[in-house]
């Protein structure tokens with residue numbers, strides 16, 4: 258009897274242990290299935306997110322820096338649409354020094370030093386003079402642009418290269434309309450541009466100030482992610498790059514302004530925001546047709 262009772266007890270304990278093991282086994286299987294399901298959902302979601310993100314990022318990165326997507330071509334004027342070795346801007350530069358010398362009764366060396374410090378600190382000499390000496394911008398601009406543009410040669414090849422670009426072509430300059438008309442007329446490329454946005458249009462706020470770019474974009478009305486900008490000063494390409502434009506630096510060993518900025522610690526040829534560094538604008542435009 259005792260044996261039967263013990264046997265029964267053993268049998269019940271065995272059943273209990275067996276059931277407990279079975280429950281544990283089922284629980285582990287269910288847990289395993291649940292974990293697998295959670296892992297699968299996580300992977301699927303991650304994959305779906307990556308699928309959703311990658312083409313947009315890759316597309317943007319591929320587009321910016323290239324030219325196939327470009328609808329609007331933005332060109333600076335001085336030392337960009339004509340080579341710096343013509344020394345045309347040199348004339349403007351010298352007259353800026355003369356203007357400051359007369360305005361503040363300084364010798365030419367000191368006037369030049371002040372001019373360059375304003376150029377570096379405020380973007381243009383004019384902006385520095387307006388900020389620090391409250392000058393009339395028109396007086397200054399008329400004076401400094403009274404130069405001899407005959408040093409520029411007509412450039413039919415550049416005109417053809419610009420004409421071959423598909424899309425809108427505009428000029429964004431820290432100079433004036435009158436100066437742009439003189440230069441473009443002399444080079445023989447005026448007809449290729451839809452518009453000139455000058456320093457007066459920008460309310461005398463120059464590149465590289467953000468406000469100048471905002472006014473330019475609002476005025477011309479274009480998609481900055483489908484645009485390219487050509488400039489001789491690397492610092493003026495930082496914001497265009499941030500706005501999604503393809504950036505091209507037209508460099509020249511004779512460009513004293515660009516060398517001055519770089520020497521003073523500003524952006525130069527090696528700046529990260531510059532996609533292309535070129536010397537021959539016509540050849541480059543021909544190469545991207």
Ligand SMILES: [Mg+2]
Nearest residue numbers: 333335336489
């Ligand atoms: Mg320039």
